[in-house]
Amino acid sequence: METIDWVNKHIPAIAGKLERAVRGGLSAGEEEGLDLSGRTVIYDILNDILGVLFPGFYSKDRVPKSEMNFYLGDLLRHISLRFVRVLTEILTYHCKKRKDCKECACETRAQKILASLVGSLPSIRATLVEDIKAAYDGDPAATCLEEILLSYPCIEAIATHRVAHLLYKLDVPFVPRIMSEHAHSKTGIDIHPGASIAPRFFIDHGTGVVIGETTEIGRNVRLYQGVTLGALSPFDKQGNPRRGEKRHPTIRDEVIIYANATILGGKTVIGKGAIIGGNTWITRSVPSGAVVYKGQEDGKKKQ
Amino acid sequence: METIDWVNKHIPAIAGKLERAVRGGLSAGEEEGLDLSGRTVIYDILNDILGVLFPGFYSKDRVPKSEMNFYLGDLLRHISLRFVRVLTEILTYHCKKRKDCKECACETRAQKILASLVGSLPSIRATLVEDIKAAYDGDPAATCLEEILLSYPCIEAIATHRVAHLLYKLDVPFVPRIMSEHAHSKTGIDIHPGASIAPRFFIDHGTGVVIGETTEIGRNVRLYQGVTLGALSPFDKQGNPRRGEKRHPTIRDEVIIYANATILGGKTVIGKGAIIGGNTWITRSVPSGAVVYKGQEDGKKKQ
Amino acid sequence: METIDWVNKHIPAIAGKLERAVRGGLSAGEEEGLDLSGRTVIYDILNDILGVLFPGFYSKDRVPKSEMNFYLGDLLRHISLRFVRVLTEILTYHCKKRKDCKECACETRAQKILASLVGSLPSIRATLVEDIKAAYDGDPAATCLEEILLSYPCIEAIATHRVAHLLYKLDVPFVPRIMSEHAHSKTGIDIHPGASIAPRFFIDHGTGVVIGETTEIGRNVRLYQGVTLGALSPFDKQGNPRRGEKRHPTIRDEVIIYANATILGGKTVIGKGAIIGGNTWITRSVPSGAVVYKGQEDGKKKQ
Numbered sequence: 022m023e024t025i026d027w028v029n030k031h032i033p034a035i036a037g038k039l040e041r042a043v044r045g046g047l048s049a050g051e052e053e054g055l056d057l058s059g060r061t062v063i064y065d066i067l068n069d070i071l072g073v074l075f076p077g078f079y080s081k082d083r084v085p086k087s088e089m090n091f092y093l094g095d096l097l098r099h100i101s102l103r104f105v106r107v108l109t110e111i112l113t114y115h116c117k118k119r120k121d122c123k124e125c126a127c128e129t130r131a132q133k134i135l136a137s138l139v140g141s142l143p144s145i146r147a148t149l150v151e152d153i154k155a156a157y158d159g160d161p162a163a164t165c166l167e168e169i170l171l172s173y174p175c176i177e178a179i180a181t182h183r184v185a186h187l188l189y190k191l192d193v194p195f196v197p198r199i200m201s202e203h204a205h206s207k208t209g210i211d212i213h214p215g216a217s218i219a220p221r222f223f224i225d226h227g228t229g230v231v232i233g234e235t236t237e238i239g240r241n242v243r244l245y246q247g248v249t250l251g252a253l254s255p256f257d258k259q260g261n262p263r264r265g266e267k268r269h270p271t272i273r274d275e276v277i278i279y280a281n282a283t284i285l286g287g288k289t290v291i292g293k294g295a296i297i298g299g300n301t302w303i304t305r306s307v308p309s310g311a312v313v314y315k316g317q318e319d320g321k322k323k324q
Numbered sequence: 325m326e327t328i329d330w331v332n333k334h335i336p337a338i339a340g341k342l343e344r345a346v347r348g349g350l351s352a353g354e355e356e357g358l359d360l361s362g363r364t365v366i367y368d369i370l371n372d373i374l375g376v377l378f379p380g381f382y383s384k385d386r387v388p389k390s391e392m393n394f395y396l397g398d399l400l401r402h403i404s405l406r407f408v409r410v411l412t413e414i415l416t417y418h419c420k421k422r423k424d425c426k427e428c429a430c431e432t433r434a435q436k437i438l439a440s441l442v443g444s445l446p447s448i449r450a451t452l453v454e455d456i457k458a459a460y461d462g463d464p465a466a467t468c469l470e471e472i473l474l475s476y477p478c479i480e481a482i483a484t485h486r487v488a489h490l491l492y493k494l495d496v497p498f499v500p501r502i503m504s505e506h507a508h509s510k511t512g513i514d515i516h517p518g519a520s521i522a523p524r525f526f527i528d529h530g531t532g533v534v535i536g537e538t539t540e541i542g543r544n545v546r547l548y549q550g551v552t553l554g555a556l557s558p559f560d561k562q563g564n565p566r567r568g569e570k571r572h573p574t575i576r577d578e579v580i581i582y583a584n585a586t587i588l589g590g591k592t593v594i595g596k597g598a599i600i601g602g603n604t605w606i607t608r609s610v611p612s613g614a615v616v617y618k619g620q621e622d623g624k625k626k627q
Numbered sequence: 628m629e630t631i632d633w634v635n636k637h638i639p640a641i642a643g644k645l646e647r648a649v650r651g652g653l654s655a656g657e658e659e660g661l662d663l664s665g666r667t668v669i670y671d672i673l674n675d676i677l678g679v680l681f682p683g684f685y686s687k688d689r690v691p692k693s694e695m696n697f698y699l700g701d702l703l704r705h706i707s708l709r710f711v712r713v714l715t716e717i718l719t720y721h722c723k724k725r726k727d728c729k730e731c732a733c734e735t736r737a738q739k740i741l742a743s744l745v746g747s748l749p750s751i752r753a754t755l756v757e758d759i760k761a762a763y764d765g766d767p768a769a770t771c772l773e774e775i776l777l778s779y780p781c782i783e784a785i786a787t788h789r790v791a792h793l794l795y796k797l798d799v800p801f802v803p804r805i806m807s808e809h810a811h812s813k814t815g816i817d818i819h820p821g822a823s824i825a826p827r828f829f830i831d832h833g834t835g836v837v838i839g840e841t842t843e844i845g846r847n848v849r850l851y852q853g854v855t856l857g858a859l860s861p862f863d864k865q866g867n868p869r870r871g872e873k874r875h876p877t878i879r880d881e882v883i884i885y886a887n888a889t890i891l892g893g894k895t896v897i898g899k900g901a902i903i904g905g906n907t908w909i910t911r912s913v914p915s916g917a918v919v920y921k922g923q924e925d926g927k928k929k930q
Contacts, residue, residue, distance in 0.1 A: 024408040024435055028401050036397040036444040036487070043379055043392060047453060047469040060474055063382050081667050089649060094642040098634050105630045118468075129675055132630055136637070142649050143644040149850055150653060161858075161870040162819060162840045164800070165724075166653040172804040174812065194467070196476040206477065206510050207812050209531050209834070211549070213465060228512070228815050229532045229835045229853070231549050231583070233467045246817070246837050247550065247853065249583050249602075252464075264464040280837070280889060283602055285705055292327070297891055299855075300453060300908050302618055303604050327711040327738055329705050334742070339700040341749040344697060346682055350756060350772040363777055364687050421771075497770070501778040509780065509813050512834050514852070516768060532835045533816070534852050534886070539767045550835070550853065552886050552905075555767075565765040586886060586905055605921055606904050 063199045107132045116196045148220045155221035174208035175224035182212045187212035233269035240274045247281035418497045427573045451523045458524035477511035478527035485515045494515035536572035543577045550584035642875045667806045711737045721800045754826045780814035781830035795820035798917035839875035846880045853887035
């Protein structure tokens, strides 16, 4: 049998089955179905925001200085129109699920969120320049600021976080997490949009870093690959998820946390200037200036 | 000298050298050479399969409800024709290497594999909806099912795995592993297509997770980032690779395994409902309901 | 208000602010501004180099054998012209910052670097074929060499490293690190272009592997996911970064390092044939043939 014949004979029934499943929605009782565009629109908008923050570095095109103003204005316009359109859809979808939607209000809210976002880009850029300088100060392998911007994954992760965190604080549904997971996919660095992070933040290498929703991080903090700032247990004693609680640690200014250290718990505070050694396991607070490390694995060496 | 002159003068000799190397194939004695298309065809097919499973989420385009049936039928046709073409090539290439190829049989086999794959998509979707619900139940930071589908990397990794595992069981060469490594690249979650995984499986964060070929995982299992379910040693005492043996652990229903735990060995069984703490190192079985954890690294704290 | 009206009213001022910030450059006193193309040109060139090294595998298109010579010559020409153009710009930018630029010299230097790079591709391919064979010998789950090339992330990471390391040794600014971070993003394997790595190198799974700038690795070395070959401390006792020193370990021939082991320090030497167990923490040298491992976490098991 030709493949095309098999296709013509069998695909309609399979498509019908899938259609019924899709119309049923994700949860059994849901009647609304889906009316979202794919995630790719949001990825595109995020990439354009990065291109506006660092033209010539994160933009796809070269940007001659003489055309910089035109380039920035043009790209900001393009970002704005798409952002309001997709955000209005998302807000409407979200409101409808909560049965309290007035469509015009969603568009107005989307415009206000756009104004906050776009108006904050100059100060977000200024903070990111501080982060880049902290990376230069923190890594002996760095040769100049441009190299860091062009090739250090943490800059893309932190830039995305500073945008996503702003949207998170404005209670925007879906978008902050889609953005942070896009950066996670590209860098291996997983920062929940809820985490609050002061300037001059540097993550070296970065793969496997996880920073939870209610984490607070002070100025001049430096992390290495594989560091987890997580929850002790995401569930209370009755087995219910601890939604809304502070579940993740507080890291004060000037702290250094070496590779693969794990720091857990909402009451855990790492004091100012403390140094946490690699592969350590921390579930209680550590005082300012303390140094916590582990020794060589050599009790079990054999020839 | 102009670059173009250097190019015209030197490139032909270098191209000739490379051509001889490429015609020589990967192994010295091989005469067949290569006749595969690139990996990108398979990535495209995989992305379209994800688009069929969750239109509007994993699809590139918006899909209005009124066009859903047309969209699904159209995309399934497009998947089917490309899949049979590329799979016939791969099967033929694979058979020729084993000197037992009858080309017509390869196309027929490709069609049968297509029928299994496409016919299973509705039930794969149903299982994935269970996985999404388990993610919602397991993560206090999750706000709704749609957010999980739009932004949790584990869903893309598990969706890819459920497709790749079906092809693995049908002895399809190359394709399952290409699919699973594509998901690995995007999510940091490395699940060998051979692993057998029951419904309601959830991986939080996920970067660095490795699940080996002969792993078996029960219902309602939850993993965190950096968990390894691996082999104790991939080689036997004579130094030969242990191909075909059960080398990876068995995880029973309701088990939770926290971040960066390492569980090794084909005879290692983690009993029902056990909780394995973060950063632990497990090479022997753990009984049902047991809790294994490690204490704070604080013996070596200094001011 | 229509979004377009808001955009027309407010975007010009925000674009102006961003333009002033961008013209200011990354560091406060800098007057030059930026004149680099984006990173995407270099990603494209790298992908084309991989396509030349393994046509039909890493190329986007099918390459019939009869067209192989044409394909290789054509793609090498395309690589060459773009590479000299972008490299001339980067060298010029770099020289101008150091106030010692003669533009013609930059183009000549770019051409010499191109000649080294392109002329080395046949021998880089030969080394990579050795790496692929080592992967086959080292992984019981591997079924044939083609599968490794099509789906093992370490091959893309090592291929990129062997190209980037050649450029690093020629003192090319920016490009080597951009290439290695591209591979890092796709594979989770972070190899600094400065690391020196002998043939028959294999990394299984790979996510989270970090190999520092001054690492030296012998023949037939095998690593697993999450292994760090890093610096003990990137700073000396006065708090200055240790730029230029040997800060990372030396790994001799035939060493195996299991998952998530951490080996630190420029004076740390792992002797020939040693086996380093998973999750170990090594800060001093280990003699040839030694086996270092850790025991089961079971002192704290409770029912």
